[in-house]
Amino acid sequence: MxxxxxxxxxxxxFARHTAERVATELVDWLESRGLHGLVTGGEPGSPDPRTVLRAVDRRRPGSDLVAELEERLTQEELRAAVSAxxxxxxxxxxxxxxxxxxxxxxxxxxxxxxxxxxxxxxxxxxxxxxxxxxxxxxxxxxxxxxxxxxxxxxxxxxxxxxxxxxxxxxxxxxxxxxxxxxxxxxxxxxxxxxxxxxxxxxxxxxxxxxxxxxxxxxxxxxxxxxx
Incomplete structure (x- = not known):
């Protein structure tokens, strides 16, 4: 197998629908909800938006916020799949x-x-x-x-x-x-x-x-x- x-x-x-842009937009969305500081250190500039999801999952495990962020990332990945x-x-x-x-x-x-x-x-x-x-x-x-x-x-x-x-x-x-x-x-x-x-x-x-x-x-x- x-x-x-x-x-x-x-x-x-993320060849064309770039990972860096998606990661930045996810962080911006979090901050627009007043959730500053959930993603820290090198995470906001990470080229992989899954790093952002992992960071929030560590800080708010089991929360509705994680579920909502995951769905937003899924929608971005679906857009990226078209031009992968x-x-x-x-x-x-x-x-x-x-x-x-x-x-x-x-x-x-x-x-x-x-x-x-x-x-x-x-x-x-x-x-x-x-x-x-x-x-x-x-x-x-x-x-x-x-x-x-x-x-x-x-x-x-x-x-x-x-x-x-x-x-x-x-x-x-x-x-x-x-x-x-x-x-x-x-x-x-x-x-x-x-x-x-x-x-x-x-x-x-x-x-x-x-x-x-x-x-x-x-x-x-x-x-x-x-x-």
Whole structure:
């Protein structure tokens, strides 16, 4: 089974509808409600609006504010999905893995609604459904650790050692390690690759093309080109 993170390995979600702008607008919305100081330190300028949601979730856990902020972020992710940029070779790799009988899932802290909107626009829905495990709705949208990976493995009866996580963040790496699943890092450049390597990632790919080439050549094992 192949467990894909969404934003990065499958597409650049905020390629045009920029993450920095969304993060800034979420902070501005909070402040317009008189909620100054809920997001502090480096968080307001974060290029990832999920950082803003995590910050508010830490300070107001279980609140209606978190649920409302999550819905606002979901709407922004749905807008971003329309102009998201596909990751090179991701579409053919997904289709090829499906064609050879692999089960695929998306495990992400993005909204599952945005994931499904993007997959539908690329004709990839059938490669994943119903195995999309994304951010929850309601007052506690952000789970921690490997719970999404474990849900995907449990729902399909897959053994962790026989699966593969393709992820682009240190949190993806940590979740894979906690779940006992091999990890393949994806990074578009050295700036993105360095944190993964520093955190202990053994395999970090700058392109999915070698994985696709090996899969099409019929060599065994999804991690063969990076062993």
């Amino acid at each position: 192949v467990l894909w993170d969404f934003d990065g390995p499958i597409c650049r979600l 940029m596909p990751t090179a070779y991701a579409d053919p790799l997904i289709r090829t893995w499906t064609a050879v009988g692999a089960r695929l899932a998306v495990t992400t802290d993005n909204s599952p609604r945005a994931v499904r909107a993007y997959l539908g626009s690329r004709g990839l829905t059938g490669c994943f459904e119903p195995r999309v495990y994304g951010r929850a709705t309601g007052p506690r949208p952000l789970g921690t650790g490997p719970h999404r990976l474990e849900r995907a493995l449990g729902d399909t009866g897959s053994a962790p050692a026989a699966a593969l996580v393709i992820g682009g963040s240190v949190s993806d790496l940590a979740a894979a390690a906690d779940a006992g699943v091999p990890f393949l890092g994806y990074a578009r450049n050295e700036r993105e690759a360095e944190p993964l390597r520093s955190a202990g990632a053994v395999c970090v790919a700058g392109s999915l093309e070698p994985v696709l080439r090996v899969l099409r050549d019929g060599r065994s094992g999804p991690t063969a080109p990076f062993a």
